[in-house]
Structure formats: C-alpha cells, structure tokens
Amino acid sequence: MAVRVLIVDDHAVVRAGLAMLVDAEDDLQTVGEAGSAREAIFEARSSKPDVVLMDVMMPDQSGIEVLPQVLHEHPGTKVLILSMQDDPRYVREAFEAGASGYVLKEAADAEVVSAIREVAGGGRYVHPELGARLVAAESEERRRAEEDPLSDREREVLRLLALGHTNQEIAKQLYISVRTAETHRAHIMQKLRLSSRAELVRYALGQGLLEEPTES
Numbered sequence: 531m532a533v534r535v536l537i538v539d540d541h542a543v544v545r546a547g548l549a550m551l552v553d554a555e556d557d558l559q560t561v562g563e564a565g566s567a568r569e570a571i572f573e574a575r576s577s578k579p580d581v582v583l584m585d586v587m588m589p590d591q592s593g594i595e596v597l598p599q600v601l602h603e604h605p606g607t608k609v610l611i612l613s614m615q616d617d618p619r620y621v622r623e624a625f626e627a628g629a630s631g632y633v634l635k636e637a638a639d640a641e642v643v644s645a646i647r648e649v650a651g652g653g654r655y656v657h658p659e660l661g662a663r664l665v666a667a668e669s670e671e672r673r674r675a676e677e678d679p680l681s682d683r684e685r686e687v688l689r690l691l692a693l694g695h696t697n698q699e700i701a702k703q704l705y706i707s708v709r710t711a712e713t714h715r716a717h718i719m720q721k722l723r724l725s726s727r728a729e730l731v732r733y734a735l736g737q738g739l740l741e742e743p744t745e746s
Contacts, residue, residue, distance in 0.1 A: 532559040533650040536579035538570040539612070540588045544635075548583060548612075551639050558646060567596035574600050579607055581650050583642075584629075586613040586620065594620070597627045608649040612642070616660060631655035679721045685739065687714040691727070692734035 535558055537548045542565065549560040562577035564570040567590050574582060582600060584593040597609050610631040611624045621632045630649035633642055634657055645655040680688065683704075690700045701711040724730050734740055 532557050533646065534559055534561040534577065534580045535646060536560075536562045536564065536570070536573055536577055536582045538564045538567075538573075538582060538588075538593065539585040540565050544585075548642075551642060552583075552646070555643055558643070567591035567593065570596060571599060571603070574604055574607065578604070581646050582607055582609045583612055583646065584609055586611060586615055586624075594623050594627050594629075597624070597629060601628045608652075610645055610649050610655070618660070621656060621660060625654075632660070633657060634660065680718060684714055684718050684721075685737075687711065688718050688730065688734055689739040691715060691718075692731045692740055 535552050537545050537552070537560060539545050539548065545563045545565070549563065552558045552560045561579055562573040564573040565588075567588050570582065570584065570593075584597065584600075586593045593611055593613075597611075600607065600609060608630040609628065610633060611629045612633055612635055613620060613624075614635045616634055624632050631645050631654055633645045633655065637645075637657060641657070648655040686704060687700055690703065695703070697708050697711040697715065700706075700714075701708045704711070706714075719725070719730070722730075722733055724733060
C-alpha cells in the first residue's frame with residue numbers, strides 16, 4: 531500500500547508542488563492538504579495520513595507548536611518537518627516535540643521523497659550537514675556547561691553572595707523574592723559542590739566575578 535501523505539503549508543503553490551512530487555512516486559500518495567495548523571488537525575482526523583509533511587512557519591501556530599496535538603490524536607502518524615530554517619535550534623525543538631524528521635525546503639526533490647520514506651518506515655531523518663551542525667552545537671553546549679554550569683542569573687547571585695550580601699539584599703537588588711534568592715543560592719552550592727561561603731568567595735574570585743567591569 532502507498533504511504534499516505536498530508537501536506538501542510540500556508541502557500542498554495544508550495545502545496546501543489548509538493549503534491550505533484552509525492553504523487554509522482556508509485557509508493558506515495560497525497561491524501562490531503564492544509565494551509566494552517568488548525569486545518570492540519572482537521573485534515574489529519576479525516577485523512578488519517580501515515581506521514582504529515584509539515585511547514586514550520588504558518589499564520590496561526592507554528593508546525594512545531596501544533597505537532598504534539600497531531601501526534602496525540604494520531605499516535606501512529608509520523609511528522610516530517612519541512613522548513614527554511616537551517617538553525618540547529620529549530621531541529622532540536624522539532625525532535626523534542628515529536629518530529630521524526632527535518633528537511634529543508636531547499637532540498638532536492640529526491641531528498642524530500644527519501645525523507646518521507648525514511649520516517650514512514652519508522653526511521654528518523656535530518657539532512658547530513660544540518661545533523662552535523664546539530665551535533666556540533668550540542669557538543670559546544672555540553673562543553674560550556676562543564677566549564678561554567680551556572681546560569682547568568684545564578685552568576686549574578688553568586689557575585690552578590692561573594693560580596694557579602696544577604697539573601698534579603700540580593701532579592702531587593704535583583705527584584706526577586708527572598709525564597710527565589712535562597713533557591714538560587716542552594717542551586718549554586720549544589721552545582722559547584724561548595725559547602726561554605728569561603729569556598730564560594732574563592733570560586734567567585736577565580737572566575738573574576740568580583741572585578742569591577744571596565745567601561746568600553
């Protein structure tokens with residue numbers, strides 16, 4: 531049986547081109563089209579596709595935002611994101627939302643067809659170059675986390691703690707509650723494996739957090 535494909539894109543010309551591409555293959559069949567996220571949900575209910583070819587940028591909701599709802603209603607359906615966005619962050623968000631693949635709109639026709647077949651068969655697809663950039667970005671994030679596990683706000687709290695401020699003073703300066711300041715302090719001590727204010731001050735000094743910022 532042919533793989534049933536629902537095409538979701540807010541541009542009619544793009545939908546028509548994709549439908550021609552899909553229907554030119556003996557093992558693929560277009561079973562519906564939608565021009566918005568809302569329409570995609572209704573079309574998926576009626577056409578029961580094997581694969582949803584979903585654009586990211588749409589007028590009501592993004593393809594990534596509506597993806598979990600489509601999968602909730604149709605757990606067996608695979609979603610292949612079709613996007614102009616080549617930023618690894620979009621790829622990560624798509625897969626985290628439940629997508630089975632991510633292909634660029636500029637991809638060759640053969641690549642789009644191959645991607646549809648791959649996800650329909652239970653696999654995952656991402657353009658090799660984009661996949662390599664995603665791996666590189668994740669490696670860089672891990673490296674940064676290992677070098678400095680604190681968030682920007684935690685670094686602010688750490689600097690103020692090292693300067694001798696109380697939780698109440700920190701809360702007032704950063705416009706946060708005292709409880710939030712206490713939580714930040716606990717997280718800092720836990721992440722850095724510190725047990726005393728003296729250790730905390732030494733760490734802050736080592737990181738240059740107590741130096742006065744130079745004016746540019």
